[in-house]
Amino acid sequence: MIRESIDRESPDRLYTVTAGRSRSERLPFDLVTLIVSESEPNAGMQSELAAILRICRTPTAVVELAAELRLPVSVVMILLGDLHGTGRVSARAPSRAAGPAHLPHPEILRQVLGGLRKL
Numbered sequence: 033m034i035r036e037s038i039d040r041e042s043p044d045r046l047y048t049v050t051a052g053r054s055r056s057e058r059l060p061f062d063l064v065t066l067i068v069s070e071s072e073p074n075a076g077m078q079s080e081l082a083a084i085l086r087i088c089r090t091p092t093a094v095v096e097l098a099a100e101l102r103l104p105v106s107v108v109m110i111l112l113g114d115l116h117g118t119g120r121v122s123a124r125a126p127s128r129a130a131g132p133a134h135l136p137h138p139e140i141l142r143q144v145l146g147g148l149r150k151l
């Protein structure tokens with residue numbers, strides 16, 4: 033997303049989307065928290081909330097969700113707090129590699145880097 037689109041976003045619309053709130057009081061999410069829908073959107077639901085539920089049918093990171101919705105991360109976190117508080121989404125920490133044994137071999141990484149530089 034380009035910075036101009038955020039700068040041109042109507043502050044009134046963002047205020048309306050979040051009902052005037054500037055932070056989520058329910059649960060703090062970080063940028064890489066994976067969000068998964070636990071229910072389908074309801075008729076008459078706020079369009080942004082319905083979009084979140086549709087997008088998160090598969091695990092989606094908060095930052096990816098914000099990019100897809102073209103909304104600031106802070107606004108998405110407020111909406112996620114609302115959905116999480118009502119049990120409509122669950123939050124999962126991303127899985128981490130168990131240790132160095134799960135990392136790619138340094139030579140493979142060098143070859144990938146070399147290929148990227150040739151692009």
